[in-house]
Amino acid sequence: MLELDRASAADFEPLLHSHFRLISDSPSSLDLELVEVTERVRTSPGPGRSPFALLFKGDPKQVHSPQMYRIEHDRLGAMDLFISPVRADQDGCYYEAVFA
Numbered sequence: 001m002l003e004l005d006r007a008s009a010a011d012f013e014p015l016l017h018s019h020f021r022l023i024s025d026s027p028s029s030l031d032l033e034l035v036e037v038t039e040r041v042r043t044s045p046g047p048g049r050s051p052f053a054l055l056f057k058g059d060p061k062q063v064h065s066p067q068m069y070r071i072e073h074d075r076l077g078a079m080d081l082f083i084s085p086v087r088a089d090q091d092g093c094y095y096e097a098v099f100a
Helices: 009-015
Strands: 019-023 030-039 052-058 067-073 077-089 092-099
Touching: 009 030, 009 052, 052 077
Parallel strands: none
Antiparallel strands: 019 030, 019 067, 030 052, 052 092, 067 077, 077 092
16 A cells, blocks of 8 residues: 555556546545646755645546545555545546645
8 A cells, every 4th residue: 555645746657547436425436537647846945755746537527525535546555635626627527636
């Protein structure tokens, strides 16, 4: 299982376009596709990981509010991520998870 406090963008890049399951209180889970991994500019000096963000695409008909969700992946196992919807279009609803 991936330790999120030590995770980096490099841990997720090989998983681009793979599928994750968002587990919520609703009767069914939501399938999310990892569509982008973006490294962010580090604003503080010193040790620690570089910040990064993950962008997931889900069903446009199922929009979830920003909060902590249990996310599962076949290779990484289960993890708790705070995700927020950032935009929606005819192809899907897009969610972002930011690692600072």
